[in-house]
Amino acid sequence: MxxxxxxxVCTECGAEYRKWQGQCSSCQEWNTLSEVxxxxxxxxxxxxxSATARGGYAGGLSREVVDLASVDLSEVPRLSSTFxxxxxVLGGGLVPGSAVxxxxxxxxxxSTLLLQTACKLAQSRQVVYVTGEESLSQxxxxxxxxxxxxxxxxxxxxxxxxxxxxxxxxxxxxxxxxDSIQTMHLEDIASAPGGxxxxxxxxxxxxxxxxxSNTVLMLVGHVTKDGSLAGPKVLEHMIDASLLLEGGADSxxxxxxxxxxxxxxxxxxxxxxxxxxGLKEVKNPSAIFLSRNEEQSAGSxxxxxxxxxxxxxxxxxxxxxxxxxxxxxxxxxxxxxNRLAMLLAVLHRHGGLFTGDQDVFLNVVGGVKVLETSADxxxxxxxxxxxxNRPLPRELVVFGEVGLSxxxxxxxxxxxxxxxxxxxxxxxxxxxxxxxxxxxxxxMEVVAVDKLAEALDAL
Numbered sequence: 001m002x003x004x005x006x007x008x009v010c011t012e013c014g015a016e017y018r019k020w021q022g023q024c025s026s027c028q029e030w031n032t033l034s035e036v037x038x039x040x041x042x043x044x045x046x047x048x049x050s051a052t053a054r055g056g057y058a059g060g061l062s063r064e065v066v067d068l069a070s071v072d073l074s075e076v077p078r079l080s081s082t083f084x085x086x087x088x089v090l091g092g093g094l095v096p097g098s099a100v101x102x103x104x105x106x107x108x109x110x111s112t113l114l115l116q117t118a119c120k121l122a123q124s125r126q127v128v129y130v131t132g133e134e135s136l137s138q139x140x141x142x143x144x145x146x147x148x149x150x151x152x153x154x155x156x157x158x159x160x161x162x163x164x165x166x167x168x169x170x171x172x173x174x175x176x177x178x179d180s181i182q183t184m185h186l187e188d189i190a191s192a193p194g195g196x197x198x199x200x201x202x203x204x205x206x207x208x209x210x211x212x213s214n215t216v217l218m219l220v221g222h223v224t225k226d227g228s229l230a231g232p233k234v235l236e237h238m239i240d241a242s243l244l245l246e247g248g249a250d251s252x253x254x255x256x257x258x259x260x261x262x263x264x265x266x267x268x269x270x271x272x273x274x275x276x277x278g279l280k281e282v283k284n285p286s287a288i289f290l291s292r293n294e295e296q297s298a299g300s301x302x303x304x305x306x307x308x309x310x311x312x313x314x315x316x317x318x319x320x321x322x323x324x325x326x327x328x329x330x331x332x333x334x335x336x337x338n339r340l341a342m343l344l345a346v347l348h349r350h351g352g353l354f355t356g357d358q359d360v361f362l363n364v365v366g367g368v369k370v371l372e373t374s375a376d377x378x379x380x381x382x383x384x385x386x387x388x389n390r391p392l393p394r395e396l397v398v399f400g401e402v403g404l405s406x407x408x409x410x411x412x413x414x415x416x417x418x419x420x421x422x423x424x425x426x427x428x429x430x431x432x433x434x435x436x437x438x439x440x441x442x443x444m445e446v447v448a449v450d451k452l453a454e455a456l457d458a459l
Contacts, residue, residue: 008033009196014234027233036189036197079174079216082120085271085281086113088308089243089256091264094175097214098263099207099238101181103221103229104245109254109272109279110220113245114177115143116278121175122153128173132159132183146278159193161186161202165209173215178206180220181235200234207238236260247274251367253288254279258308267371268308286313286424289366296394299386302426303378304399304417305370311413311420313397315365316375318382323359334364335375343402347380350406350452353387374411376402377430377455384456392459395427400435406452410434418446430458 008017010033015026023030078093087093090100104110111134118129131139136157143150154171158164161184168176178184184202185193192198203219210217219239221229229236229244236242240262247254256270271282282288290302290313299318304311316335323329332340340362344355362379364370377400385392399417401409411417414435421429422441429446436448449455 006035009036009200011196012233014196014200014237034196036191036195079121079125081117083113083117083270083272083281084283085256086117089258089261089264089268089270090241091258091261091268094216095240095263096174096216097211098240099203099210099217099219100241100243101219101221101229101236101239102243102245103223104247105223108245108247109274110245111179112142112146112274113256113272113279114179114218114220115139116146116148118175118177119143119148119150119153123149123151125175126154126171126173127152127175127177128154128156128168128171129177129179130156130158130164131179132157133180148278159183159185161205165205168209168213168215172213175216175218176206176210177218178220180222181206182222203235203238246369247367253282253367255368265308269310269312286420289314289368290424296391298389298391299382301378301382301385301392302397302421303375304397304421305368305372305374306411306413306417311417312368313421313424314368314370316378316382317363317365318379318386319361320355320358320383320386321361323357325359328355328357329359329361331360332362334367334369335362335379339373339376340379342404343376343380344383346402346404346406346452347383351380351384351456353384355383355387358387372411373401374399374417376400377408377432377452380452381430381455381459384459390459393428395425396430397421397426397428398430398455400430400432400449400455402452408432408449408451408455418444430455 008020010024010027012029012032013024013027015024017033020033024032076095078095080093081087102110118127121127136155139155156167181199181203182194185198186201189197189201206217223229241258242260244257244259245254246257252274254272254274256272258266258268260266271285272279273282300315302313302315304313330337330341344360347353348355360383378398380402381398399411401411403409410432414431415437418429418431418437419441422444427444429444431446431448433448433450436446440446447458449458
C-alpha cells in the first residue's frame with residue numbers, strides 16, 4: 001500500500017510546508033504548524049469536469065480577456081434577512097451567490113439568530129438548514145420555545161459535505177445554512193472534523209457550490225479564546241463577509257459587527273436584545289447606551305462615535321483614585337489601553353494636570369468597543385472631571401481626536417454626529433474647529449476648539 005502523503009499547514013495563515021518547522025516563514029508565528037494528510041489525486045482529476053469544478057470561487061470561469069468597462073453593472077437584487085439590523089451589517093441584505101461567515105463565543109446567539117432568520121425566510125423562499133451540532137428534535141424544541149413559524153423550513157442533520165452537496169443539488173435552495181463549519185468533513189481527507197485541512201476544503205467545496213448555483217451560503221464558525229475565528233486564516237479569505245456576534249454572559253444585548261464585507265461597509269454595527277423569544281433588533285442603539293442616572297456624577301460624559309454608516313451616542317466613565325502602588329494601574333474597558341496611557345501623557349504635558357500618582361479606570365457603558373480616535377477628547381474630559389471631582393453637565397456631548405502636541409483634530413462625519421446629538425436633546429457640544437457647522441442646530445450651542453487647553457477652559 002502506498003504511503004499516505006502529508007503536509008504541514010499553518011493554522012494562522014494557511015501556508016503549507018513539506019516538513020515541520022518551529023516558525024511559519026509567512027506570518028512569523030511560532031508553533032502553528034500542524035500535520036494534515038493529503039488525499040491522492042483521482043484519475044482524470046486534472047482534466048474535464050473536475051478541473052472546471054475546482055476552478056476559482058467566483059463561479060464560472062472566463063476563458064477570454066474582457067475589458068472592465070464592458071462588464072455588466074446591473075444591480076444584483078439583494079434578499080432581506082427579515083432583520084433590518086442584520087441587513088445593515090450585510091450592506092443592504094443577502095447577495096445571491098455570496099458566502100457569509102457568522103462567528104461568536106458559545107452562547108452569543110449565533111444559532112438562534114440564524115434559526116430565526118431561516119424560519120422567517122422559509123415562508124417565502126427555499127431554505128435548507130443543515131445542523132451538525134444538534135439533532136433535529138433539539139432544533140425543533142428551540143424553534144417551539146422561540147415561537148417561530150416552522151412551516152416550510154427544510155432541515156438536514158448531516159456532517160458529510162458530499163451528502164450535503166447532493167441534497168443541495170436536488171433541493172436547489174436559495175439560502176443554505178451550515179451550523180457549523182467546524183463539524184463538517186470530506187470523506188477523502190483523512191483528518192478529524194475541525195482540522196485545518198477539513199475546514200479549508202469543506203468551506204472551499206461549499207463556497208464553490210454557492211458561487212456556481214447562485215445560492216446564499218451562511219456558515220457558523222467557532223472562535224478561539226482571544227475572540228478570533230477558529231481554523232485556518234484562509235477560511236476568512238474564501239468567504240465574502242465575516243460577521244462577529246458579541247455579547248457578554250451578563251448582558252442581554254448583542255452586537256453584530258462586520259469585520260469583512262465585499263458588498264458593504266466594514267465595522268458596521270447592528271444591535272440586538274436577547275429576550276425570551278429570541279433576538280430582537282434594537283432600532284435606536286443610542287437610547288440603550290444612554291441610560292444614565294438622574295443624579296449627576298463626576299467622570300461621566302457622553303461622546304458620539306461613528307459605527308459603519310451611522311453615529312451612536314455612548315457614555316464613557318472615568319474613575320481616578322490615589323494609587324498605593326509604585327506603578328499606578330491603567331485599566332480601559334472598551335477602549336485601547338495603550339492609547340489611554342498616551343492621552344494621559346498629553347494631558348500632563350499640554351493640560352497641566354498630573355495623573356502619575358493616580359489609578360485610572362475607564363469604561364464604555366453598554367459593552368461597546370470603541371475602535372476610532374474620536375473618543376480621545378471625551379476620554380480626557382471625563383478623566384479631568386473625575387480628577388477634580390466636578391460633575392459635567394448632562395446636556396454636554398463631546399468628540400474629537402487629540403494629537404500629541406495637544407491639538408484637537410477633526411474627525412469624519414462631524415456634521416452628522418452633531419445632528420444626532422441634537423436629536424437626543426443635547427444642548428451643548430465641544431467639537432474640533434474643523435467639524436464646527438456653519439449653522440448650529442436649533443437649541444444647541446457648539447463650542448469649537450483647536451487646543452486641549454481651550455477644551456478644558458470650555459468646561
